Amino acid sequence: MSIEITVLFDVVPDRLTDTVEAFNELCAATQQEEGVLRFDAWRSAEHENVVVLVEEWADQGAIDLHMKEPYVADFLARVDGAYLRAPYVHRLRPLDA
Template identity: 80%
Template sequence: MSIEITVLFEILPDRLADTAEAFGELCAATRQEEGALRFDAWRSEEHENVIVLVEEWADQPAIELHMKEPYVADFLAKVEGAYVRPPYVHRLRPLAA
C-alpha cells in the first residue's frame, strides 16, 4: 500500500510568488524520483495564501531518500521564513484501517 500525505502551507503574502516558484521547481524534480507516485502543489481557492502539497509515495524508504536529495535542501533554503506558521502535515490512511 502506498503512502499518501497532504501538507498545508500558509505563506506570507509578500513571499507567495517566490515560494510558489520554489514549489514548482521542487515538484518537477521530485516527480522524476522512482518512488514518487504523485507530487503536486495546488493553490487553495478559498485561502489565497495557502499552498497544498499532495504526495503519494511507494513506501517509507522512498520518502527518506527524497528528503536526502540536494534539491530538497535547496527548496528548504529558498522558502525559509516564508510561512505564517509551521506546515500542517496530514499523513493519510483509509477510514477502514
C-alpha cells in the same frame, strides 16, 4: 499500500510568488524520482496564500531518499521564513485502518 500525504503551507503574502516558484521547481524535480507516485502543489481556491502539497509514495524508503536529495535542502532554504506558521502535515490512512 502506498503512503499518501498532504501538507498545507500558509505563506506570507509578500513571499507568495517566490514560494510558488520554489514549489514548481521542487515538484518538477521530485516527479522524476523513483518511488514517487504523485507530487503536486496546488493553491487553495478559498485561501489566497495557502499552498497544498499532495504526495503519494510507493513506500517509506522512497520518502527517506527524497528527503536526502540536494534540491530538497535547497527548497527548504529558499522558503525558510515564508510561512505564517509551521506547515500542517497530514499523513493519510484509510477510514477503516
